[in-house]
Amino acid sequence: MTRTHLVWDWNGTLLNDFALVLSATNHALATVGGPSVTADHHRRHFIRPVADYYAMVLGRAVDADEFDQLDEIFHDAYRAGLTTCALADDAVTAMRSWHGSQSLLSMWFHEDLVPAVTAFGLDGRFRRVDGVQVALGGDRAFKAGHLARHMAALELDGASMVLIGDSLDDADAATSVGAGCVLYTGGFTDEERLRASGHPVAGTLSEAVELALTA
Numbered sequence: 001m002t003r004t005h006l007v008w009d010w011n012g013t014l015l016n017d018f019a020l021v022l023s024a025t026n027h028a029l030a031t032v033g034g035p036s037v038t039a040d041h042h043r044r045h046f047i048r049p050v051a052d053y054y055a056m057v058l059g060r061a062v063d064a065d066e067f068d069q070l071d072e073i074f075h076d077a078y079r080a081g082l083t084t085c086a087l088a089d090d091a092v093t094a095m096r097s098w099h100g101s102q103s104l105l106s107m108w109f110h111e112d113l114v115p116a117v118t119a120f121g122l123d124g125r126f127r128r129v130d131g132v133q134v135a136l137g138g139d140r141a142f143k144a145g146h147l148a149r150h151m152a153a154l155e156l157d158g159a160s161m162v163l164i165g166d167s168l169d170d171a172d173a174a175t176s177v178g179a180g181c182v183l184y185t186g187g188f189t190d191e192e193r194l195r196a197s198g199h200p201v202a203g204t205l206s207e208a209v210e211l212a213l214t215a
Contacts, residue, residue, distance in 0.1 A: 003180050005156055006098050006212060007147070008126075009165030010106035010113065012187030013205070014095075015120075017078075017085045021188065024077035028070045034058045043190040048142075048169065079112070087120055088186060094205035095125060098212070103128040105150045105163075107143060128154055143169045144176040151177055162212040164205070171197045180215030182208045 008014050011021070018039070026036045037057055047053050051067040062070070088094075095102060103126045106113050110131030117129055130150045151161065158178030163170055166187025171194075174181035183194040183201045194201050200215055202208035 003160060003162040003212060003215065004100040005127075005154070005161045006100060006102045006209070007150065007161055007163040007179070008095075008102060008104050009163065009167070009170055009187075010104055010131075011108055012166040012189075013164060013184055014087055014091045014104070015085055015116075016088045016186070017082075018188055020078060020081045020085055023081065024074045027077045028074040029054065029057060031073055032058065032066070032070065040190075043188060044193065046188065082116070088205055090204055090206045094209045097206060097209050101127050103150065103154060104130070105143075105147060106131045107146070107169075108132065144173040147173040147179070148177055151179075162215045164202075164208045164212060166194075168193065168197055171199050174199075180212065182211045182215050184208050 011017055022037070022039055022042055025042065029035065029037070034054075034057055045053070045056065047056070050071070051062045051064075054067065054070060055062045104113075104117065108131050110133045113131035114129060117123065117126075128150065130146070130153070132146065147163070151158065158174075161174075161177075162180035162182065163174040164182045164184060165171070166184045167189050171181050171183060181199045183189075183197065183199050184205060185191045185194060185201060185203050186205075191201065200211040202211050
């Protein structure tokens with residue numbers, strides 16, 4: 001099947017921000033006396049809703065009020081450190097190697113995403129850029145609805161699209177709309193978990209684009 005449109009994930013895929021996410025997570029956990037998590041633990045055990053991951057790490061329930069506080073602390077730390085992040089090493093090369101149309105879909109806040117895309121010199125690269133503009137549902141299925149809205153706005157069907165991302169949420173979302181999916185190991189999720197999904201897996205974004213041609 002030939003896919004003519006490529007949807008990129010942002011965090012952990014085009015943007016190499018895993019170290020910052022880990023640091024911000026540990027900063028938030030420390031404010032309630034929690035332990036630090038390692039990169040390996042985060043990649044192997046992170047789950048959505050994020051509150052469930054915090055509860056697993058803390059060994060106790062995390063109610064809505066406490067999660068809201070932790071989430072705010074996390075995002076403040078993330079924004080403060082964003083200038084330390086760069087695009088993935090071959091992100092620009094990979095984007096240039098795709099000859100169809102491209103768009104960007106992120107679970108990051110839209111009002112923060114758009115200026116970040118501009119700051120990285122990616123203006124004009126994408127047909128559409130969509131971050132989250134509503135309250136996060138938080139569960140693994142949220143991105144599926146987000147992708148469906150993105151697809152409708154582009155006036156495309158799933159059969160013409162392939163998504164490159166770094167998480168099982170991306171795989172679930174693509175499957176839900178009939179799109180192809182290639183998963184990237186350089187982001188937030190352990191490679192074994194990605195391969196267990198049954199989707200094509202790539203170690204670089206350039207390889208991911210090659211696989212996307214037949215996904």
